[in-house]
Amino acid sequence: MNLLDLVKFDEKGLVTAIAQDATSNEVLMLAYMNKETLSETIESGDMVYWSRSRQKRWKKGETSGHVQKVRDIFIDCDGDALLFKIDQTGAACHENYLSCFFRKREDGEWKIVGQKLK
Template sequence: MQKVFNMHDLVKFSPETLKYNEAGLVPCIAQDVESGEILMMAWMNAESVAKTLETGRVTYWSRSRQSFWIKGESSGHVQELVELRVDCDRDALLAMVRQTGPACHTNRRSCFYTAIRDGEEHEIMTPIS
């Protein structure tokens, strides 16, 4: 008997189906699921994508240290994964997260704290004290 597929059939997700760059990495944007604020952008390899989904703790790949980077492991500023999304080209990820404390290593809520206004750089966020 022929198996009937319909548009509601679900595809099992596999990290191997993403398109990685020549270093085996894909960019991942972290967005605060409550405020909608963009917190940061970092990189994942296939294994860190898998770990993120398995553990529910956002796990990047540190390009400088060349090792897994479980966000908040040392600082306590963890990112709890609410939902991972894939873009149309499968070469970028969006992680909807619950962020504890600041996401940025400068102690600011977001890494995107510098705005360009009239050709000048403005700091629009202060470190969380």
């Protein structure tokens, strides 16, 4: 069966997409895809998302050079979330951190624990 037939897009036509480093298994980011960007990702092997804030297609790395190449795609049991094992070039986060999850709550405070790239 085709992946597009298995995905349950929400009322806005979006599905949650989690990008995970294929080597380290670190979760790098969470974004959204619509049917067109998911199809483009599957066909090209490059991560393409739907930007909710800009309301347009967003190919990761198109302007920054921080591209994401797909290795594997997983769908969750409900069909409403996707996990992409990827090879990341550069930072996944727009704040130039390797991962968007660079802050951690420790001892009642938020601390930066992630790697910031130069």
